Amino acid sequence: MTGGSERPVTVATAQYPIEAFADFAGFRAKAARWVQDATSRGAELLVFPEYGAMELASMLPEAERGDLQAQLHCLQPWREAFVETWRELAVRHGATILAPSLPWRLDDGRFVNRAWLFGPDGRAGHQDKQVMTRFENDDWGVVEGDGLRVFDTPAGRLGVLICYDSEFPLLARALVEAGAELLLVPSCTDTEAGYQRVRLSAQARAIEQQVAVIHSPTVGEALWSPAVDINIGRAGVFTPCDHGFPPDGVLTLAADATPGWQLARLDLARIRALREHGQVNNHADWALQHPRLAPGIATHPLG
Template sequence: MMRHLGLLQRLSRREFIRLTGQIVNMSTRTSKIAVCQMTSVADKDTNMNIVSQLVRDAAKEKVQMIFFPEACDYISDNKDDIVRNADPIPDGKTITNYRELAVKHNVWLSMGGIHEKNESDPTKMFNTHVIIDNKGQIVQAYRKLHLFDVEIPEKKVRLKESDFSHAGGHIVSPVDSPIGKIGMAICYDLRFPELSTALSILSAEILTYPSAFTKATGEAHWHTLLKARAIENQCYVIAAAQVGQHNAKRQSYGHALCVDPWGEVLADCGDSAPCFKVAEISKDRLLDVRRNMPVFHHRRRDIYSLNLLSIRKSPLPLHKGEKVQTESRTQYSEYSGPTNVFGHVKVPESCVFYKTKYSYAFVNLRCVIPGHVLVAPLRVAERNQDLTVEEAADFFNAVRLVQKLMEQVHNAQSCTVTIQDGPDAGQTIKHLHCHIMPRKKGDFIENDLIYLELAKHDQFKSGHPSKPPRSREEMETEAKTLREEMEKLLTKQKSAQMK
């Protein structure tokens, strides 16, 4: 021990600081990041040169990850140029250059919102946040969920992202990185706390908001919102930013920030560009905050919760360079064996629990509530008015019988019985069908919210239904039980008629 003390006494001040600093970093498990700020213009080469310069300079600071703002590839002032200049992922010129930078400088990159070409719709693109590792591989990509659509005619303000961009369809599970688990978002997503809460529940340690906040909204809300997201989720927040005048129509606020889980601002780029600031991410700091203020342990999950999350963990096949198959809208496409026609899909016979001459009843692939089943005519009749007199009588008798069965099985005294008759009523499968849902007091905070959930449940057009499909085994088990209960009910009714 004395020998080691003597060694420390002989060290120079600089060597002592370096050695003890390394010991502190080892004990606190810190990592270094750089948060960047720039003023993108319409010229992609100009912006690429700035990104390259920032990566080169920040890498000299021994950072492990560098964060860039939304639209780091370009900002144009008209819809046509915005869409035309978009590049595909993963092999477009822009993303290829970013991947090469990551390898050259041995750093991870968060490219905060690049214009991704939409191969299936040439009139619009995706605003896509891409994380690239130090080997140049695309680890994950997130498409912006919330599109900034603002129109104030009296102030001559009109900025509608939906004019040129498609919204994404998933929350992306936090990404494992050298600095911690990263929750991905983009700019306007910052105003929706449900997203950040969902990410923190999914174990995010860092929330990212690469942005191009307008000057007016930035001055009013930028710091407040970012600090709020950090404090309420007990996460680090890293928000790279655009700043300054991009063109005659567009000006951004700046102030790229890194905020710690207690709400302390660790780095602020102010209104300078191009520039970056270095900040340290401490795992121990995060754990201390969460231990001392255990808000997530105090959440009343028995009272409220986040439901109907559409979460994606794996990268999209397109972003991995795989051939993309056209997404099927067939509910039961994985099933084989005897089936029944239901519009453009097939319902397995094993999922049917009641059948008459003209109608059949079957269990649901995605249920709004337990006991949610369907009744449909055997013939593909699109609307109620398309049924013959005989079919209509049989169909509605079947509905009445199935309703009685479901109330009996689920010990309910009420049912929501509804038909979405035509596209303007919410019909997404062109085959008449009746939803039967046994109801109990308090199953929805407001009774009519069941119709909102029904609308979410039936989102086959978007390709992103809000509820996950049930397993075949679960559906067949339910159908078997209902067939047995239906036989008992029919036997009971027949006995009553004979008396």
């Protein structure tokens, strides 16, 4: 995917419920409804959450559906149809879409958490999660994937930090130094504390890197699933706290957990300009912190 835009772009971030389906056609119909809803309101970039594709597991027999390990293997036969579903929707609606992430089996048998990004021309790329949570490591057996990527799209130059990845500033910095001007943060959290960690980290990344950040969470209950049974979050779009943007950096944030879209108009050129003319120079001043870090820190007694 290539491109980029100097004009404002309408973005949509999903507050997405995990639902159950009788067959794959039901899943395709839901995906089509959601994309139609966002693009009919002018959205050019659509962001779906982490592990939103786990709703495919609702079609499994009860024994596999309730087994964490069995789910991983049983989801794999649907993955090509899953990819084609989102590719077709991106082309049909002329949009750039970050699809819901799903466990993806590698050739060596390991499973990663993979999010696919589709352009309006049908081309695609993927980003694997980099840092795994305790649940993924200890209980589920989902592991870190290959490295970070930056994608050139008609909506801008994008980087993806999947949920927990957003809590690590150096990952965001690596993407920004590679040219990313917009960070997408799909998430899946089952507590208010987990949601707040991701949201506040997303806002911190927007401030310190002087970029826009789009956060899309799963919401609601899917008690049939041992992986995504409880989902807590609110979708939001965040910017630096500086000239021409909200003082709190919150461009939009859902008021409650009702499923649906949050839309915002992003002017990436104005955000880039903050790096030259902003009240502060977080992006440029990043390097100033390094000489002040350990091992150069000394301990001194009081007095």
